[in-house]
Amino acid sequence: MKEYGYSIVDAVVDHTATQNDKKPVALASRSEMDRMFLEEAPEKPSDAQEVLDFVLQNVMTQSAIVSHPKSFSFVPGPSNYVSAMADTLATGFNIFSGGWAASPAAAELEIVTLNWLLKIFGFPPKKGGGIFTSGGSMANLTAIVTARRIKCGDDFSKAVIYLSDQAHSSNIKAIRILGFRKEQIRIIPTDIEFKFSINKLKNAIAKDKLEGLQPFCMVATAGTTNTGTVDPLTELSKICKSEGLWFHIDGAYGGAAILAKNGKQLLKGIEKADSLTVDPHKWFFQPYEMGCLLVRNSKWLKNTFTEKPEYLRDVEGNESEINFYDHGVQLTRRFRALKFYMSVKTFGLKAFRKAITYNIEMAERTEALLRKSAYWEVISPATLAVINFRYNPIKEKLGEKELDKLNQYISEKVVGSREALLVTTVLNGQIVLRMCLINPRTTMEHVKETIDLCEGFGAEKLNS
Numbered sequence: 058m059k060e061y062g063y064s065i066v067d068a069v070v071d072h073t074a075t076q077n078d079k080k081p082v083a084l085a086s087r088s089e090m091d092r093m094f095l096e097e098a099p100e101k102p103s104d105a106q107e108v109l110d111f112v113l114q115n116v117m118t119q120s121a122i123v124s125h126p127k128s129f130s131f132v133p134g135p136s137n138y139v140s141a142m143a144d145t146l147a148t149g150f151n152i153f154s155g156g157w158a159a160s161p162a163a164a165e166l167e168i169v170t171l172n173w174l175l176k177i178f179g180f181p182p183k184k185g186g187g188i189f190t191s192g193g194s195m196a197n198l199t200a201i202v203t204a205r206r207i208k209c210g211d212d213f214s215k216a217v218i219y220l221s222d223q224a225h226s227s228n229i230k231a232i233r234i235l236g237f238r239k240e241q242i243r244i245i246p247t248d249i250e251f252k253f254s255i256n257k258l259k260n261a262i263a264k265d266k267l268e269g270l271q272p273f274c275m276v277a278t279a280g281t282t283n284t285g286t287v288d289p290l291t292e293l294s295k296i297c298k299s300e301g302l303w304f305h306i307d308g309a310y311g312g313a314a315i316l317a318k319n320g321k322q323l324l325k326g327i328e329k330a331d332s333l334t335v336d337p338h339k340w341f342f343q344p345y346e347m348g349c350l351l352v353r354n355s356k357w358l359k360n361t362f363t364e365k366p367e368y369l370r371d372v373e374g375n376e377s378e379i380n381f382y383d384h385g386v387q388l389t390r391r392f393r394a395l396k397f398y399m400s401v402k403t404f405g406l407k408a409f410r411k412a413i414t415y416n417i418e419m420a421e422r423t424e425a426l427l428r429k430s431a432y433w434e435v436i437s438p439a440t441l442a443v444i445n446f447r448y449n450p451i452k453e454k455l456g457e458k459e460l461d462k463l464n465q466y467i468s469e470k471v472v473g474s475r476e477a478l479l480v481t482t483v484l485n486g487q488i489v490l491r492m493c494l495i496n497p498r499t500t501m502e503h504v505k506e507t508i509d510l511c512e513g514f515g516a517e518k519l520n521s
C-alpha cells in the first residue's frame with residue numbers, strides 16, 4: 058500500500074514540477090479515446106501497479122492542464138499542492154462531512170473556515186452562515202432555493218427572478234431545475250460596460266408589480282465570467298431593499314479578489330448581499346471540487362433544507378452542533394473544508410493576497426502591452442484579471458466579418474498548436490480573444506509569447 062501510494066505522490070509532484078514544460082491543451086477525439094480505453098468490465102484482477110502505470114501514461118496525459126501558465130481560457134484552476142494532499146487525506150480517511158455526530162472536527166473546521174470567509178466578505182459573523190458545495194453552480198442553486206423558500210414559502214406561482222444577460226449560465230440552469238416557467242425569468246440587458254442596467258431593471262420590476270406578479274430575487278454578478286465586470290452592487294442592494302427582493306451575488310469568479318487592495322475597491326457593496334456564491338476552486342487556488350455559499354442569516358439555510366427522517370433522529374445533536382446536511386442538498390458529503398483550512402494555515406492569507414494582487418496587475422500590464430501595439434484592439438479592459446481583445450491591425454482597415462473570421466482562426470490555430478489554451482468569446486456580437494489570468498505561475502513572458510504566437514497566425518491568415 059505504501060509503495061503504491063508513494064508512486065502516486067511521486068507522479069503528482071513530478072507533474073507539478075514539470076507542468077510548465079508540457080502543453081496545456083488535450084485534443085483527443087471520442088474514437089481515439091474509445092480505441093484506447095473501451096473494454097468490458099473485467100472479471101479478473103490485474104496488477105495494481107500495471108493499472109496505475111497505464112492510467113499515468115494514458116489518462117493523465119490526455120487532459121488539459123488547467124494549472125499551466127498558458128492555460129488562459131474559461132477559468133483556469135491553478136490549485137495548490139497542500140490542498141491536493143489535504144483532499145487525499147480526506148479521501149483516504151473517507152471522512153463523512155454530513156453531520157456533527159459522524160465527525161465533529163470536520164463540522165467544526167467547516168464552521169471555522171466559513172467564519173473566515175464571512176469575515177473576509179463583511180457578513181455578520183455570528184448570525185451569518187454557509188456551506189461548502191461541489192462548485193459555484195451548486196452554490197447558486199442552493200442560494201436560489203433558499204431565496205424562494207424564504208421569500209415565497211410554498212407558492213411561487215407568481216414569483217419573478219431578475220438577472221443580467223452577463224449572469225453565469227449556472228443561474229439559468231438552477232432556475233430551470235427549480236421548475237420556474239419562462240415567464241418568471243427576466244434577463245435584463247447590460248449597459249455599454251456589461252453592467253446590470255439599473256434603469257431597465259427598475260422598469261421591469263415596476264411593470265411586474267403592476268401586473269400582480271411577485272418580484273422575489275435578483276442575481277447580481279461580482280466578476281462576470283466573460284469580462285470580470287462587477288455589477289453596481291450598492292445601487293442594486295438599495296433596489297432590493299426597497300422592493301423587498303432577495304439579493305444574491307454570484308461572486309464565483311471574482312469574489313476572491315476582495316483579498317487584494319485593487320480588488321476590494323471594485324467589490325464594494327458585496328457585504329450587502331443576502332447570499333453570496335464564491336468558488337474556492339477558482340481564485341482561492343483550491344483543487345476541484347469546492348464551491349461555497351455564504352448567507353447573512355444561517356437560519357435561512359436551516360429552514361430551507363432541514364428534513365427529519367426517522368433514521369437520523371439519534372444523531373441530531375444540539376443547536377450549535379451544525380449538521381451540514383441541514384444546510385444544503387447533500388447528505389453524504391466529502392470533507393471539503395480541510396483543504397481550505399490546511400492551505401490557509403500553511404501559506405497564510407498574505408500569500409493569497411499577494412498572488413491575487415499579482416494576477417490583477419498582470420492583466421493590467423497585458424492591457425498596456427496590447428494598447429501600445431498597432432495590431433491589437435482592447436475590447437474590454439483588464440478587470441479582475443480578465444481581458445478581452447482582438448487582432449485588428451490598424452493599417453488593414455478590416456470589416457467586422459473579416460475580423461471575426463481572423464480572430465476565430467487565430468484561436469483555432471493557437472489551440473491546435475497546443476501551445477496555449479486561448480479560446481474566443483462573443484462581446485457585443487464581436488468574436489474576441491479572452492484571457493483569464495488568475496494563475497500565479499503565469500508571467501509576462503508567457504503572455505508575450507502567446508501574443509506573439511497569435512500575431513504570427515494573424516499575419517499568416519492575412520497573407521494567405
Ligand SMILES: *Cc1c(COP(=O)(O)O)cnc(C)c1O
Nearest residue numbers: 192193194225227282307309310
Ligand atoms: C464558474 C462560475 C460559476 C459556476 O461555478 P462551477 O464551480 O463551475 O460550478 C458560476 N458563476 C460564475 C460567475 C462563474 O464564473
